[in-house]
Amino acid sequence: MEINNSVLVMSHMDDELLFSSSILDQVKTIIIVFTECDDQELSKKRFNFKKKYPFSNCIFLDIRQGEEVGNFFFLLFGKETNYGISFRNKKRYKSNYLLIKNYIKKLINEYNIIFTHNPWGEYGNHEHIQIYRIMRELALENNLKLFVNNYCSYSASWLMYINQYQFKKNIFIVKQINQTKFEEIKDQFIKSGCWTYCDSYKPPMIEIFYQIDLEIENNYKKISRPKSLETSKISINLINSIIFKKSNFIIFPKFFKYTFFKIRKFFTK
Helix, strand or coil: CCCCCEEEEEEECCHHHHHHHHHCCCCCEEEEEECCCCCHHHHHHHHHHHCCCCCCCEEEEEECCCCCCECCCHHHHCCEECCEECCCCCHHHHHHHHHHHHHHCCCCCCCCEEEECCCCHHHHCHHHHHHHHHHHHHHHHHCCEEEECCEECHHHHHHHHHHHHHEEEEEEEEEECCHHHHHHHHHHHHHHCCCCCCCCCCCCCEEEEEEECCCCCCCHHHCCCCCCCCCCCCCCEECCHHHCCCCCECCCCCHHHHHHHHHHHHHCC
């Protein structure tokens, strides 16, 4: 499938490299939604890095990020919504939905394929989930094809399992990651202070992009947890969400992980 007339829409600077590096030199345009955040130091570094950003085909919307979640427990108690996922103190996050949608809908008319975050936000990031919902709605309204990446962490596995129904069967794109190019660009992010993942991270060999079936109703209110979660219906690139250095999560100690997932299993039976 030709993807030269496509657009990649990502939430934050470095998401494009982490989750879609294999197609960065193939898409027509890259759109980064957020630049400013509550971390003033990171915001300043992002604005400075824009001046020497390694891809000339990028559009920065410079929207301010929503509120920080604080921890992973919104994945336990949060509910999927029209604007993303529910958590406490979400006023700016909620209002960003229409703001972002109105910005992007003016930019995507010339494309026939959209690449973006997956329904579970890779590692459960609330803004990744929000961007997915916006792009799904715009793809449906504009009759565009929508593809999402195959990254997932254990913390977001429940959301992944219950959202697999949205994928079209046997329609996916496999792309090989240029390891040398990845390291070169990652090094630029690290030196600029805009890299939010582990410095020693090595990407997988390939990325798989699955097409979303837009004819299936995205009825999150009626989604129920499957009785058995032994296996995924898709191939995934597993990532460790505990080693993010800077993100919208306060990373909790590893010894809490076991307790956290036991609690989640109890409440999501």
